[in-house]
Each structure stands twice: as C-alpha cells, then as structure tokens.
Amino acid sequence: MTPADPSGADVRLRPLALDDVDRVMELEDALFGPGAWSRGAYVEELTSAYGRTYVAAVVDDDGRERVVGYGGLAAGDEAQVLTVGVEAAYRRRGIGALLVDALLSAARTGGARTALLEVRASDDVAQRLYARAGFVPIGVRRGYYQAEGEDAVVMRARLTRTPGPVGSEHTGGGAPPAGSGS
Numbered sequence: 001m002t003p004a005d006p007s008g009a010d011v012r013l014r015p016l017a018l019d020d021v022d023r024v025m026e027l028e029d030a031l032f033g034p035g036a037w038s039r040g041a042y043v044e045e046l047t048s049a050y051g052r053t054y055v056a057a058v059v060d061d062d063g064r065e066r067v068v069g070y071g072g073l074a075a076g077d078e079a080q081v082l083t084v085g086v087e088a089a090y091r092r093r094g095i096g097a098l099l100v101d102a103l104l105s106a107a108r109t110g111g112a113r114t115a116l117l118e119v120r121a122s123d124d125v126a127q128r129l130y131a132r133a134g135f136v137p138i139g140v141r142r143g144y145y146q147a148e149g150e151d152a153v154v155m156r157a158r159l160t161r162t163p164g165p166v167g168s169e170h171t172g173g174g175a176p177p178a179g180s181g182s
C-alpha cells in the first residue's frame with residue numbers, strides 16, 4: 001500500500017488506543033527488531049498500567065486515519081520515556097520531535113521534575129532526537145539490550161514547570177542551566 005502523503009503537514013496527535021494495537025504490531029518489528037514489544041505487553045500497557053501516557057501520531061490516508069508513529073511515557077517524579085517510533089516513510093518531518101514534546105508535556109503535567117530514558121548506544125539518530133528535546137547523556141548501562149548485549153546510553157532532561165506560550169517550555173536542547181546540579 002502506498003503511504004499517505006508523508007509531508008507531515010497534517011499530522012495530529014491523539015491518545016494511543018487498544019484499537020491501535022494491530023497497527024502497532026505491524027510497525028513494532030520494523031521499528032525495534034529484537035527489542036520489539038509483544039501484543040500482550042501493549043495490551044497490558046494500554047489497559048492496566050498505572051500512570052502511563054501513550055500518544056499516537058496519525059495522518060489522513062484517503063479519508064482513513066493511519067497511525068504513523070507512537071510514543072509512551074511512565075509518569076512519576078522522574079518520568080521515563082518508554083518508547084518512541086515513527087514509520088520509515090514518515091521520518092525527518094518532525095513527527096518524532098512532536099511525540100517527544102507531547103510525552104514531556106505529559107510528564108510535566110504529572111509533576112515530573114526530570115525525565116529519563118535508555119537508548120541504544122549505536123542509535124545516533126534517536127540520541128539526536130532526544131538531545132534536541134533537552135536530554136543529555138548521564139551514563140551507560142552495560143549490556144542493557146540483552147538480545148545483542150548492546151549497551152544503553154542513559155539520558156536525562158530537566159523539566160521546567162514555568163507555564164508560558166506554546167513552544168517556550170523547551171528544556172533548552174543543550175547544556176543545562178548554569179548552576180543546576182544533580
């Protein structure tokens with residue numbers, strides 16, 4: 001099937017729903033290979049997990065909605081970005097950044113002061129996506145991805161809570177503010 005116009009212009013975000021799990025399963029292997037989550041894991045996350053936010057990026061595809069990306073977050077004082085993925089044909093159009101921003105916004109709403117994530121040490125693209133959203137590397141978990149024995153880079157973003165105009169809540173995208181310690 002030919003993808004809908006992947007211009008990114010008509011992308012919108014909405015909560016990821018149980019009805020989306022078939023579509024997520026179509027995408028999951030291509031996005032994450034051996035790290036793909038199972039159907040059961042998604043059903044569990046979307047039905048019974050406490051404090052989770054899952055967001056879908058959707059486009060119009062000939063009058064039908066098409067999920068082209070999704071992301072998930074576990075809330076808490078230290079929120080955890082659990083997953084972010086965008087269908088290959090729709091990448092480099094800002095959809096990944098939109099998803100990360102939505103997850104961080106949910107984290108702030110949930111009262112988080114920081115957000116953490118693990119990302120494959122070899123995944124420069126994802127690390128750039130996260131760095132752009134204000135995450136900085138703070139450590140390495142050796143052999144975290146057990147299937148391949150690959151290390152994870154741990155990244156953290158400090159979340160500001162000051163309300164302001166849309167777009168002004170960005171955490172900085174680079175160095176933390178002067179004087180901010182751990």
Ligand SMILES: CC(C)(COP(=O)(O)OP(=O)(O)OC[C@H]1O[C@@H](n2cnc3c(N)ncnc32)[C@H](O)[C@@H]1OP(=O)(O)O)[C@@H](O)C(=O)NCCC(=O)NCCS
Pocket residue numbers: 031032082083084085086087090091092093094095096097098119120123124125126128129130132
């Ligand atoms: C990582 C991923 C989600 C990025 O999605 P995306 O929609 O293409 O990302 P965006 O278009 O919003 O790009 C945001 C930033 O990420 C970085 N980036 C994204 N793709 C990149 C690429 N191919 N090369 C270099 N940098 C890239 C850039 O800094 C980019 O900002 P810019 O376009 O202003 O330069 C997507 O590549 C993906 O799904 N990969 C497979 C799954 C995965 O690795 N997920 C992350 C681990 S959980």
